[in-house]
Amino acid sequence: MTASEVEKTKAQGGSPQEKVAASTSPQAKGDSGASPVRAVVSDKHKEAMSLFVAGKRDLLVKDIDSAVSSLAQACELLSAEFGETAYECADAYYYYGKALLEMARAESGVFGNALDGVPDGEDTDNSQIEDPEKMTEEERETVEKEVGEALDENFKALEEKQESRDRRKKSTTEDETEEDDEEAEDSDKPAEDSEKPAAEKAEEKAESEKPAAEAMESEPSKDEAKEDTESVGNEAKEGEDKKEQEAEDEEDPSNLQLAWEMLELAKVSYKHKLESLTDADEKKSVEMKVCETLLTLGEVSLENETYEQAVVDITECLNKRKELHAADSRRIAETQYQLGVALGHFEKFDEAVKALEDAIACLKKRMENLKNKSESVDETKANDAFYSREAEITELESLIPEIEEKIQDTKDMKKQSADNKAEESGFKQNGESSGAKPISTISVKRKAEGSDSTSPKKAHVENGTDKK
Missing domain, CATH: 1.25.40.10 (Tetratricopeptide repeat domain)
Structure with missing residues (x-):
């Protein structure tokens, strides 16, 4: 925009919106298409x-x-x-x-909590799981009654199915009887047929009955054909639904x-x-x-x-x-903690312990600098009106025991991993030398106490909160 146009805009006065509109007008820009596009983008x-x-x-x-x-x-x-x-x-x-x-x-937490209360392995000492030995007589009678009703309903359904099969079989037998009657009528034909030898007549009758019997054997009844068609249709529909679901799962990450x-x-x-x-x-x-x-x-x-x-x-x-950042930055301590967690799950236990110990050393150094009033500036606390050195020292003192607990958990994970490998190695050696063990002698591996089997616990050493 030229100087003359600026002076003209100032002379016009008005609101800031009017000035912006004037400065972006087609006359000011010399381009009639620029203004609407910029307005939409804005x-x-x-x-x-x-x-x-x-x-x-x-x-x-x-x-x-x-x-x-x-x-x-x-x-x-x-x-x-x-x-x-x-x-x-x-x-x-x-x-x-x-x-x-x-x-x-x-979502992971919801799925993980779905089985809360269900005993693990042989642990059945749980009030949410029904123990038959602890049921009262009234409860036993109620259960027996419900089970009996369910069996009766199942028996009735089977009876109805059997009756349906009998009806189809009966209808097939009636059709055969009608065909026999028709054959009997055909036997009362003119004399030229009766003059044929008895052996020849019997042979002709057998030949005429053979195709009919083969057709009856090869063609199922209408009801059976309908059931087979419905069954095939349902299976095809289920297959299509499964393919569509798989395609949706692939499309939706x-x-x-x-x-x-x-x-x-x-x-x-x-x-x-x-x-x-x-x-x-x-x-x-x-x-x-x-x-x-x-x-x-x-x-x-x-x-x-x-x-x-x-x-x-x-x-x-x-x-x-x-x-x-400076060596006493809490951001460095936070990253060292997260690296220790990742290394622990990656089964680099010694490196994980070292990373966690480095996080503790970083926090202790910051505590010392806070006491000496020589700490580095924490950007996250710069605009916090309630911040004080004493409060941060208290916060850091509460974080260090949590990281020490994580170090102990990592060491336990290392020990458990070594035990599992030794057990597997011993099992293979025994299996190679003396064949497979009986099922009753194979020990069951238990999950180590304190080991993380689900999502890793995250302790934010940057802000002092503990998220799960």
């Missing part, structure tokens, strides 16, 4: 940012369904406006991936798979932005976002039990954070 961007803010708020208050819905729409609008790998979409991708991860954890894809898109978008940045502060801010994305990718891999990939992503995050 509206979409505004709607996307509104959905993005709402999704972040819902995620913060644990309204996961609403968060997923809002952030999905925000990602769709932003990617349509700026492109799939644009930096403007990266934050929306990241929070959408986090929301999907939380939804997957919630799981929440964990979709979360991984969104976080990968966010990582790519952040890294593309890094290539074009020259300012050190802006570059550090984007690199911190890359680290957050890598750590969340590691959490997704842990939930998905792809532990090797989790170790790769979290290790990359730790290396970057050591370059970006």
